[in-house]
Amino acid sequence: MKSTIFLALASIAIAAPTRTIENRQLPSFGSSSATGSGLDAWKSLVPGLSGSSSGSDSSSSSTSSSGSGLSIPGLGSSTENGVTKNEGCKDFTFIFARGTTEMGNMGSVVGPPVATQLKSLTGDKITVQGVTYPADAAGNALMGASGGPxxxxxxxxxxxQCPKTKILLGGYSQGAMIVHNAANSLAAGQITAAVLFGDPLKTQSVGKLASDKVKEFCHLGDPVCLNGANAMAHITYGTDAEAAAKFLVEAAGVSTSS
Incomplete structure (x- = not known):
């Protein structure tokens, strides 16, 4: 089971380095299609998996009856719609943008694990929502405009819906650029904190959010955020889920010390 999960994660298409972000492409892991390679690999490794990278709520044999998307034990769900379904007010709201070609609207590399950690740290006092946007290779050239709005x-x-909830944002790879784009159009105080993984725009501020309320995760050798040469480094951010969740909760003013 563990090896299957690892192979599935490793099969997600990632952006390769070039001199400009706009020209970064998505190499194929065992597929001739760059834009569909990640999802195709997931389908071949996880029996019964279906759906598209657009983050829609289409059902399949691998999705739950509530439309919450594929759920892998220990990782969480690939689709979350707590805001759009107006599931009630909680202390925190976590909105996450997945990376290129990832499934659902939360993806699989880091979105679901962070959400799972946040639910644990807050005693489930958090609403989780993924950003439904194309998440295709062409979107990288739009620098976050494909999903920022x-x-x-x-x-x-x-x-x-919930004026007192504290907004926590997260984004991975192309999704990190979406966080930048969204934050630029929001007023000061609307966002409490943000975490970004493999961010091509990591040298830029996140809207009007104070720098101590933003945490960037960029692994050594990552070709997307460091112009490194280790493509696999870009799909290992799930290991930072606990640290990211703790940062968000503490940035929101809640102690995580036991």
Whole structure:
């Protein structure tokens, strides 16, 4: 089981380094299609898996009856819609943008693990929502514009439904650029904290959010955030899930010390 999960994660398409972010491409892991290689690999490794990278709620034999998406034990669900389904007000709201070609609207590399850790740290006092956007290779050239407006609207919707909730943002790879784009259109105070993984724009600020409320995770050799040469480094951010969740909760003013 563990080897299957690892192979599935390793099969997700990632952005390779070039001199400009706009020209970064998604290499194929055992597929002739760059834009579909990640999802195709998941389908071949996880029997019964279906769906598209657009983050829709289409059902399959691998999704739950509630439409929450594929759930891998210990990782969490690939699709979360706590805000759009207005599941009730909680102390925190975590909105996450997945990376290129990842499944559902949360992806699998880091979004679900962080959400799982946040639920544990907050005693499940958190609403989780993924950003539904194309997450295709072409979107990398848009520098976050393919999903930034969607994320910004989700923030505003969450605050409209639950004015006292604290908004926590997260993004991985292309999804990190979406966080930047969304934050640039939001007012000061609407976002409490943010965590970014493999961020191509890591040298830039996150909107009006104070620097001590933002944590960047960029692994050694990652070709996306460091212009390194180790492509596999870009798909290992699940190991940072606990640290990222602790940062978000503490940045929101809650102690995580036992």
């Amino acid at each position: 969607v994320m910004a609207k989700l923030v505003e919707q969450a605050l409209s």
